[in-house]
Amino acid sequence: MIYRFRVILDNDTEEDIFRDIEIRKTDTLEDFHNTITQSFGFDGTEMASFYVSDDEWNQGEEIALFDMSEGINTVRLMSETVLEDILNEEKTKLIYVYDFLxxxxxxxxxxxxxxxxxxxxxxxxxxxxxxxxxxxxEKSFEAEAFENFKDYDNDYDVNDYDNLDFDENWN
Incomplete structure (x- = not known):
């Protein structure tokens, strides 16, 4: 069986930018990653991850190109994840992020x-x-009640060491 995908760039321009891609349901997410990067003209050398998503596009479990966790937390890898293991008629959405910079x-x-x-x-x-x-x-991130950060301002002058409650001989 073949999975047909629409891959849409998240942008704020007037023009939609997308690719329609067919791939075997038994291919890995790494195969899909390579196809996406090639179809959008990327060289494919940057880090990337897929995120399982729900119908409202909420970001769920990460499936990474490489394991950068250094053994602390295990990460699911694209090369070990087959498309049909995470997608079907009911679960149809992923978020794909390429080049984390x-x-x-x-x-x-x-x-x-x-x-x-x-x-x-x-x-x-x-x-x-x-x-x-x-x-x-560019991505715009909305901070909830940004003004509330001012509540934590205690009028400290970090350059006024004599008036800070700090024991310089703590060790």
């Missing part, structure tokens, strides 16, 4: 499950719409 963010949705078409090589880039910008769209 630029934060290219994509909404990935399983649109259809179809039979293999003889003579078609998979993965298959079916449709391209829009050109990727030269820089990742």
């Amino acid at each position: 630029s934060m290219w963010t994509f909404f990935v949705e399983l649109a259809e499950i179809v039979e293999i078409t003889e003579g078609t090589d998979y993965p298959n880039l079916m449709f391209v719409h829009g050109q990727i910008p030269t820089e990742a769209p």
